[in-house]
Amino acid sequence: SELYLQAYGGTKPPFTTDPTRLEAEAERVLDPGPFHYVAGDAGSGATTRANREAFDRWGIVPRMLTDATERELSTTVLGQTLPAPVVLAPVGVQSIVHTEAERATARAAAGLGLPMVLSTASSTSIEDAAAASGDGPRWFQLYWPNDPDVCGSILARARASGYTVLVVTLDTWSLGWRPCDLDNGYLPFLKAEGTAVPFSDPVFRSRLDASPEEDQAMAVLRWISMITGTDRGWDALPFLREHWDGPIVLKGIQHVDDARLAADAGVDGIVVSNHGGRQVDGAVAALDVLPEIATAVGDRLEVLFDSGVRTGADVVKALALGAKAVLLGRPYVYGLALGGEDGVRHVVRSLLADLDLTLGLSGRRSVRGLGPEVLVRR
Numbered sequence: 216s217e218l219y220l221q222a223y224g225g226t227k228p229p230f231t232t233d234p235t236r237l238e239a240e241a242e243r244v245l246d247p248g249p250f251h252y253v254a255g256d257a258g259s260g261a262t263t264r265a266n267r268e269a270f271d272r273w274g275i276v277p278r279m280l281t282d283a284t285e286r287e288l289s290t291t292v293l294g295q296t297l298p299a300p301v302v303l304a305p306v307g308v309q310s311i312v313h314t315e316a317e318r319a320t321a322r323a324a325a326g327l328g329l330p331m332v333l334s335t336a337s338s339t340s341i342e343d344a345a346a347a348s349g350d351g352p353r354w355f356q357l358y359w360p361n362d363p364d365v366c367g368s369i370l371a372r373a374r375a376s377g378y379t380v381l382v383v384t385l386d387t388w389s390l391g392w393r394p395c396d397l398d399n400g401y402l403p404f405l406k407a408e409g410t411a412v413p414f415s416d417p418v419f420r421s422r423l424d425a426s427p428e429e430d431q432a433m434a435v436l437r438w439i440s441m442i443t444g445t446d447r448g449w450d451a452l453p454f455l456r457e458h459w460d461g462p463i464v465l466k467g468i469q470h471v472d473d474a475r476l477a478a479d480a481g482v483d484g485i486v487v488s489n490h491g492g493r494q495v496d497g498a499v500a501a502l503d504v505l506p507e508i509a510t511a512v513g514d515r516l517e518v519l520f521d522s523g524v525r526t527g528a529d530v531v532k533a534l535a536l537g538a539k540a541v542l543l544g545r546p547y548v549y550g551l552a553l554g555g556e557d558g559v560r561h562v563v564r565s566l567l568a569d570l571d572l573t574l575g576l577s578g579r580r581s582v583r584g585l586g587p588e589v590l591v592r593r
């Protein structure tokens with residue numbers, strides 16, 4: 216409503232409030248390498264397109280005369296009360312789009328009271344990002360190093376810095392086939408900006424033959440080799456439980472059997488996600504597997520969702536199909552590129568305002584208790 220009041224007064228927002236135009240606006244301010252790294256996806260882009268098409272196949276059926284004048288966006292996720300069912304997804308190397316990088320995102324998220332998930336591939340150290348987020352809720356995303364001491368050290372630092380929820384990303388034990396980045400010769404991870412978390416870690420540094428300053432490329436490769444490859448299975452999860460005393464969430468779940476294995480393993484939540492279409496080309500749309508997964512395990516753990524969320528209607532659809540909350544990826548990164556902390560805030564506030572209006576005009580008062588009866592399949 217504040218956005219509307221501004222518009223009634225003739226004031227324009229800093230940049231578009233239309234999520235379908237954000238990418239084009241960000242392209243104008245970014246160099247091709249960083250822009251395509253953020254916008255890009257695996258292979259032919261089929262998974263990214265599928266993510267959007269899946270949302271378009273569902274329609275919201277509005278109800279009338281329900282008195283939805285006052286709406287309630289707040290909800291409880293993993294024991295935390297959040298002002299809205301929206302979390303800022305882990306996105307690495309944010310320094311490639313803005314000098315304030317994860318610090319700006321952390322401040323914007325904290326200002327809105329929404330969790331930011333700090334990536335292991337962050338260009339800001341765990342401690343600096345935590346300081347920037349102040350009293351804001353913070354979650355930590357793990358790319359799981361195969362060296363248990365390095366892993367334990369990173370998790371201990373995250374806990375000491377006030378990160379409460381551990382999000383373990385399972386779908387990126389190797390980077391997907393990304394022709395665009397290959398063609399641009401642009402992979403940010405081979406630069407120090409993508410490695411602040413291990414580089415600031417004393418145990419990781421003790422594993423290096425030379426200091427990272429002396430041989431940065433070797434140090435980065437050493438790190439990449441630690442998080443690449445997958446010789447562990449579901450029986451490795453107790454290690455994480457031993458090193459983390461808060462909720463553990465597995466990100467990248469797409470098969471209902473994996474969702475069941477996650478529940479059997481006793482984790483607290485999963486993120487149904489295909490990494491925004493960046494890993495497996497031709498993968499199933501994340502939204503298409505959400506209902507079956509939510510039905511199978513929704514009473515045993517919390518089901519979160521990402522991949523393709525752009526609008527308030529998308530949030531309503533994901534919640535109606537069984538998600539407790541959604542994670543937002545690229546849109547806020549475009550906001551960061553376009554306006555730093557204020558840009559992130561503008562994108563997320565616009566999404567929340569859109570969600571609030573869409574919910575109300577659909578005749579629903581609360582994000583809690585939305586179910587499939589809200590939707591029809593086109």
Ligand code: FNR
Binds near residue numbers: 307
């Ligand atoms: C990501 N994502 C990601 N995920 C993760 O677990 N750790 C990470 O470091 C990153 N890094 C990353 C960088 C960039 C540039 C993008 C666009 C994405 C995936 C992210 O958390 C999320 O799953 C998707 O972005 C969600 O899809 P949408 O909202 O971008 O469509």
